[in-house]
Amino acid sequence: MLISFNQLTHFAIHATDGDIGGCKDILFDDQDFVIRYFYADTNTWLPLSRKVVLPPIAIIKLETDDKKIHVNMTRKELKDSPSIDEHKPVSREYEETLFKYFGYGYYWIGPGAWGDFAHPTELANVDLDKAQQDGHTNVVNHLRACSEVQGYEVALGEDETGHVEDFLIDPQSWQVQLIVIDTHNWMPNGKKFVIAPSHVEKIDWSSHKVGVKLDKDALLSQPEIDMDRIQDESYIAELMAQVR
Structure with a gap:
């Protein structure tokens, strides 16, 4: 089974305690061709429609019939997550800050698209001390918006x-x-x-x-x-x- 980018932009994103908006856009890596982040459209939830960035690591269930993406965090956790300017790219420095906040291992540590793992959700259960010790890098990421391409x-x-x-x-x-x-x-x-x-x-x-x-x-x-x-x-x- 596959799902299209056009389909996903019609999906709602649900935290563990309620809806946070819809999927506004998706960022992919133009070298590994893997999805790195979802942008949530928070216009009806957060003031000034602050951009919320979610990695696939957070997804616990995808309901294709009901067009819902369920993530493993609360609305408050998402509201308090590191903010990013709507018109600025996602930098590696921001990624490190975001992953530390969520408590996730870094995907850029290891040989594969998700580091040492085959699936993104496995990065939710790693040795965070080791990941943060080994994770800092000055390498530029290769993130591009699907809507742009x-x-x-x-x-x-x-x-x-x-x-x-x-x-x-x-x-x-x-x-x-x-x-x-x-x-x-x-x-x-x-x-x-x-x-x-x-x-x-x-x-x-x-x-x-x-x-x-x-x-x-x-x-x-x-x-x-x-x-x-x-x-x-x-x-x-x-x-x-x-x-x-």
Whole structure:
């Protein structure tokens, strides 16, 4: 089963003692292609709609039918969490402060997308003294908003063949498994198809373009996507096998 970024922006986020708002946006790592944070739209809850940032580590349950994300903290814990300016990027320094506040191990310690673990929730139960001792780093993170990349042109040299339409995400590992490309604006009888994150060569933030490693024929031969079937595990397995 996969879930799309577009779907998640219609989900409500629930603390252990009540609703805190909806999912406003998602930040992903443009190197590992994994979801790092959710932005909660707190307009109806907090004054001045202060931005609340939540890592997937906090998620205890995802209800796709009811469109709810349940997190393992109270409204007060979220209200008192480290604040961040709406218009400033999430820095590594802020990440360290946030993770210390929540009591989570750092995802950037270890070889994998979630450090030494396969799933983000495992970072909620680590040796915090060791994590904080080993965790400080001056390495810059690679966080980008899905809403920012959505709409970027897919470039093959000087040619564009489509634009980024959506991201398909594994709700267990929070890995971006597939990227949906729409070609309707560039060619007659265009289609929506998927590519793997490994096909992405470069995301150019200044020109709003995504460069890929495929030539035009290979790009356009990727499988079409039926968005109504992305929660069908057999369909997704078959689709993933066709991506080459």
